[in-house]
Amino acid sequence: MELYNFLKDITLQAGENIRKQLNEPLLIETKSNPNDLVTNMDKATEKFLFDRIQDTYPDHRIIGEEGSGKDIDNLNGVIWIIDPIDGTLNFVHQQENFAISIGIFIDGEKYAGVVYDVMRNILFEARAGHGAYKNGVKLENITETPLATSIISMNPNWLTKDFTRDIYIPLVRDSRSARSYGSAALDFAYVASNKINAYITLRLHPWDFAGGLIIVEEVGGIVTNQLGEPVNLLTANSIVVANKSLHTEIMNDYLSPFKLELEKIHQGRFSKR
Numbered sequence: 001m002e003l004y005n006f007l008k009d010i011t012l013q014a015g016e017n018i019r020k021q022l023n024e025p026l027l028i029e030t031k032s033n034p035n036d037l038v039t040n041m042d043k044a045t046e047k048f049l050f051d052r053i054q055d056t057y058p059d060h061r062i063i064g065e066e067g068s069g070k071d072i073d074n075l076n077g078v079i080w081i082i083d084p085i086d087g088t089l090n091f092v093h094q095q096e097n098f099a100i101s102i103g104i105f106i107d108g109e110k111y112a113g114v115v116y117d118v119m120r121n122i123l124f125e126a127r128a129g130h131g132a133y134k135n136g137v138k139l140e141n142i143t144e145t146p147l148a149t150s151i152i153s154m155n156p157n158w159l160t161k162d163f164t165r166d167i168y169i170p171l172v173r174d175s176r177s178a179r180s181y182g183s184a185a186l187d188f189a190y191v192a193s194n195k196i197n198a199y200i201t202l203r204l205h206p207w208d209f210a211g212g213l214i215i216v217e218e219v220g221g222i223v224t225n226q227l228g229e230p231v232n233l234l235t236a237n238s239i240v241v242a243n244k245s246l247h248t249e250i251m252n253d254y255l256s257p258f259k260l261e262l263e264k265i266h267q268g269r270f271s272k273r
Contacts, residue, residue, distance in 0.1 A: 003057075003104070004112050004127050010052045011100055014045050014084070015118040022095060039092065042066055045084035045100070053080055065207040075108035075233060081210035086115075087183030095119065101185035103210025105233060113214030115189040124189040124215050132218040134193055141220040142194055144245040147171070147253075150197035152242075153179045153187045158202055163265065167258045171200065171250065184239075188212020191241050192219050198242035198250065202226070202265070206233045212241075222247040226255050226262050238266065 018041060046066045053060055060078040072079070080102060085091050087098035096119040104111040110128040117124075126132035132139045152175045158164045159172065172178045179196060181187055185208060187199035192215045210233065213223050225231055226238040228251050240250055255262065 006056060007102060007104060007112055007114060008123065008125060010049060011102060011114050011116050012123065013052075014048055014100055015116050015121070017048060018045060018085070018118050039085070039088060041091070042085045042088060046082060049080075049082055049084060049102070063206065065205065073234065075105055077107065078111075079105045079233075081105070081206050081233065083185060083207035083211075086185040086208055087181075090182045097181060097183055097186065099183050099185040099189070101207065101209075101211040103206075103212075103214055105210070108233070110214045110217070113211035115185045115211050115215060117186060117189070124192065124212075126215040126218040128214060128218070130218075132192055132215045134189075139193055139219050142192065142216075142243045143197075144243050145197045147175050147246060147249050149176050150242075150246055151175065151177050151179060151195075152198040152200060153181055153190070153196050154200045155180050163261070164202060167255070167261065168200070171254050174254075184208040185212050188216050188241060191221055191243075192216045198246050199239065200226075200241075200250070201239045203236050204239045205236050206231075209237070209239060209241075216241055220244060224251075225266070227259065227266065228255075238262070 021041065043066050046064045050062055050064060053062055060080060061072055062080045062082060063072055064082040066084065083101040085098050086101045090097040098118060100116040100118060103113040112127045115124040122135055124134050152171065154168065154172065158168050184204055188209060189212060190196045191199055216223055221241060222244050223231060223241045226240055231237045240247060242250060
């Protein structure tokens with residue numbers, strides 16, 4: 001089976017497995033803090049994907065949120081970057097608003113990405129250079145918007161932190177409105193499909209954005225860290241994803257004045273995955 005079709009096939013199968021087992025008892029653990037959850041379903045889904053990939057493509061390498069490939073320190077060869085359930089808090093509390101996110105890179109270059117909204121059965125997909133699709137319908141290039149008429153997505157927790165409050169409150173104040181969806185992968189998909197105009201966050205791991213990055217860039221979106229640099233697929237990153245004109249406005253008018261503060265934050269927070 002061709003690699004791109006294999007990617008879509010195992011993503012849909014993983015989603016079906018989750019739906020079938022949705023009413024089974026959940027074993028919930030915490031990771032870095034009490035709000036950073038992992039469940040037996042996260043682990044089982046990653047194992048399913050890992051086993052299918054390794055059985056079919058044994059020479060491919062895999063970075064997964066729940067432990068696969070944490071020792072990988074380069075992008076040589078074919079790399080799969082997987083989040084089996086992005087939005088675990090939503091999965092636990094709402095049983096919706098979560099996604100499977102997968103990005104494939106070959107020698108560091110984009111190959112393909114998927115974001116699968118499991119409960120709504122909506123597959124966002126893209127192969128580099130071939131456009132992006134939502135359930136098989138090609139997405140148009142995203143609309144250019146100024147901040148004043150834009151809906152942005154941002155976790156409100158960043159507005160409560162002493163070291164970021166002054167940076168982000170003006171962005172929220174000057175936008176048309178702000179939202180928080182609780183799944184970075186879906187935020188990327190929503191930017192790609194014009195549901196929102198930008199997504200901004202201070203810390204995001206590669207498995208959270210690898211699939212969405214490819215989809216957004218296929219429809220003309222811009223993805224960088226908050227210093228305006230390309231994101232790093234091997235470490236945590238800050239993120240700005242938006243249509244081109246909005247990205248420029250956010251960077252020039254709202255983030256660049258805090259460049260020194262953001263540089264200090266980056267130096268202290270992003271040395272490891």
